[in-house]
Amino acid sequence: xxxxxxxxxxxxxxxxxxxxxxxxxxxxxxxxxxxxxxxxxxxxxxxxxxxxxxxxxxxxxxxxxxxxxxxxxxxxxxxxxxxxxxxxxxxxxxxxxxxxxxxxxxxxxxxxxxxxxxxxxxxxxxxxxxxxxxxxxxxxxxxxxxxxxxxxxxxxxxxxxxxxxxxxxxxxxxxxxxxxxxxxxxxxxxxxxxxxxxxxxxxxxxxxxxxxxxxxxxxxxxxxxxxxxxxxxxxxxxxxxxxxxxxxxxxxxxxxxxxxxxxxxxxxxxxxxxxxxxxxxxxxxxxxxxxxxxxxxxxxxxxxxxxxxxxxxxxxxxxxxxxxxxxxxxxxxxxxxxxxxxxxxxxxxxxxxxxxxxxxxxxxxxxxxxxxxxxxxxxxxxxxxxxxxxxxxxxxxxxxxxxxxxxxxxxxxxxxxxxxxxxxxxxxxxxxxxxxxxxxxxxxxxxx
Ligand code: SF4
Numbered sequence: 001x002x003x004x005x006x007x008x009x010x011x012x013x014x015x016x017x018x019x020x021x022x023x024x025x026x027x028x029x030x031x032x033x034x035x036x037x038x039x040x041x042x043x044x045x046x047x048x049x050x051x052x053x054x055x056x057x058x059x060x061x062x063x064x065x066x067x068x069x070x071x072x073x074x075x076x077x078x079x080x081x082x083x084x085x086x087x088x089x090x091x092x093x094x095x096x097x098x099x100x101x102x103x104x105x106x107x108x109x110x111x112x113x114x115x116x117x118x119x120x121x122x123x124x125x126x127x128x129x130x131x132x133x134x135x136x137x138x139x140x141x142x143x144x145x146x147x148x149x150x151x152x153x154x155x156x157x158x159x160x161x162x163x164x165x166x167x168x169x170x171x172x173x174x175x176x177x178x179x180x181x182x183x184x185x186x187x188x189x190x191x192x193x194x195x196x197x198x199x200x201x202x203x204x205x206x207x208x209x210x211x212x213x214x215x216x217x218x219x220x221x222x223x224x225x226x227x228x229x230x231x232x233x234x235x236x237x238x239x240x241x242x243x244x245x246x247x248x249x250x251x252x253x254x255x256x257x258x259x260x261x262x263x264x265x266x267x268x269x270x271x272x273x274x275x276x277x278x279x280x281x282x283x284x285x286x287x288x289x290x291x292x293x294x295x296x297x298x299x300x301x302x303x304x305x306x307x308x309x310x311x312x313x314x315x316x317x318x319x320x321x322x323x324x325x326x327x328x329x330x331x332x333x334x335x336x337x338x339x340x341x342x343x344x345x346x347x348x349x350x351x352x353x354x355x356x357x358x359x360x361x362x363x364x365x366x367x368x369x370x371x372x373x374x375x376x377x378x379x380x381x382x383x384x385x386x387x388x389x390x391x392x393x394x395x396x397x398x399x400x401x402x403x404x405x406x407x408x409x410x411x412x413x414x415x416x417x418x419x420x421x422x423x424x425x426x427x428x429x430x431x432x433x434x435x436x437x438x439x440x441x442x443x444x445x446x447x448x
Contacts, residue, residue: 004070004099005193011098011133012126014192016216019204023218025196032220048264049103052117052151054165056104059087070099077105081143095140098189102134103151111146114138115171119264121155121273123172126213131174132181136189149173153273159266168265168273238368242444245368249358252322253441255284257433258335259401259426261409268305270342278335279306279408282430283317284438293438297427302411302419311339315349322356325437327380329359360437363444380436388439391432398429 006014014021023030053059060080064073073092080088084107091105104115116131118124127150135148154170195202206223210216260276271277279300286293298313300306318324326332333354340347363369364378373386381400384391393399398407407422414422 003097004094005097005196006099006189007070008100008130008133011189011192012130014195015129015188016213017204017209018192018195018202019222020216020218021192022195022201023221026199026201030221031217048119048153049117051163051165051265052115052169053089053104055151055169056087056089056106056115059089059104060085061089062092062101063090064092070094070101073101074099091138093137093141093143095137097193098133098137100134100137102138105138105143112138112143114145114148115151116148117151117169119153121153123150123152123174124213128174128177129181132178132185135178136182136185145175147173147175148178149175153264155273157266158270158272160269163265235372236367236370241366241368242363245362246441246445249323249325250321250356251289252285252287252320253325254318254322255286255325255360255434255437255441256318256332257282257326257430257437258332259404259408259430260335261405263409268307271305275338276335277305277307278310278339280404280426280430281310281314282427282434283314284434285317286438295431295434297431299423299426299430300408302408307339308343311343311346311350315346315353318353318356323358324353324356325358325360325441327359327361327433327437329357329361333357360441369444380433380440383440384436387443388436391436391439393429393432396429396432397425404429 010021010024013024062073062076062080064070070092071094073090074094077088077091077093080091086107088105090101090103092099092101102114103117106113106115114131114134116127116134118127120127131148131150135145139145149171151169151171154168157164157167206219210219210222216222258278259280260278262274262276263271264274266272266275268277279302280298282295282297284293284295296317298310300310336350336354340350361378361380364374364383371386374382377383381393384393398404404426408426411419411422
């Protein structure tokens with residue numbers, strides 16, 4: 001068998017940017033470091049693929065023993081086809097050095113149907129190109145496809161009780177678009193094979209294509225010089241606008257923040273694919289201008305649905321009046337509205353909370369307070385180290401929300417000792433988010 005030159009992933013890299021393909025093959029050590037969050041998304045994708053197999057029961061798997069032995073998968077697939085199996089998982093093909101696998105291949109009444117499973121909630125543009133390559137390779141290997149479809153998560157599905165696989169997934173044929181791409185795919189393969197043969201680094205400028213359809217993993221390398229050259233504008237503070245904005249706020253001030261997980265496959269009743277599930281909050285409260293700051297917090301158990309216990313605790317703390325201060329109110333308000341929708345008995349009280357939410361991010365987003373050191377960002381992580389350098393996420397084990405979410409979602413896999421360490425780190429992290437808001441608020445009011 002011809003050793004493969006291109007795979008589906010490397011073909012897609014080459015379509016995004018020929019330099020990305022070149023770097024991936026010949027200068028891989030210049031890649032951006034892989035982040036933990038990315039790893040967890042990949043892992044979630046694997047589970048979805050396995051779950052989707054239940055839509056096509058009774059199949060045989062051609063999966064290779066490891067990602068470097070795809071030739072074994074190709075041989076197994078050929079054998080399964082010869083043995084007339086009607087459902088093959090991870091069917092793999094190699095046509096003239098281009099390798100690809102398809103999640104499920106079905107033979108019904110002598111005709112072949114291909115299904116690619118995506119952990120997304122709709123059919124996205126890059127899936128079509130991806131499937132165009134699969135269609136090209138599989139058909140050229142002597143398996144004519146009657147149809148090719150994308151199987152994806154149905155975000156209208158609301159889990160109640162056991163997972164209902166037929167409702168969890170939706171299915172859409174993309175055969176027409178894929179067939180129309182046939183000549184493009186053939187031309188692109190020839191071009192990319194030539195590039196790999198020449199081993200000449202293509203000269204490509206940075207641009208939008210570095211982030212579309214996916215962020216390239218060489219942005220750190222290619223964008224390094226550009227970022228050093230960028231110089232942002234002058235410092236600017238509009239005291240009057242800030243003051244008018246903050247004067248609307250009412251004591252007690254409740255500085256509040258959620259952390260969430262976003263399971264692709266719904267884990268709890270009354271939740272949908274990729275719904276953000278709040279599992280933790282931190283709340284710093286100040287009753288009057290000069291009174292001391294009090295802190296309360298909540299963290300789910302890592303096993304059961306945290307939402308109801310969380311909302312009961314939160315509503316108890318937020319009883320009465322006063323402004324509820326968050327950073328980027330769309331996020332917190334949307335989560336609260338979702339809890340009101342999924343647990344309607346708390347809807348009235350949640351509505352009262354929603355009416356009191358104010359957003360500390362506004363002065364930074366509207367550039368009433370602008371320092372070049374913010375680097376054109378108004379995220380809490382960008383503003384805090386500039387305004388309050390003595391408070392830093394750098395000393396914490398968890399330094400951003402993605403890691404918090406990953407650690408919480410894996411909490412149940414650990415021993416009680418490790419769990420309690422992780423819980424401590426989660427509490428420290430969320431507490432700093434709200435303390436950061438307290439200090440930034442102080443900074444803003446000290447400018448009055
Ligand atoms: S960062 Fe941009 S220019 Fe550099 S390889 Fe990636 S896509 Fe190409």
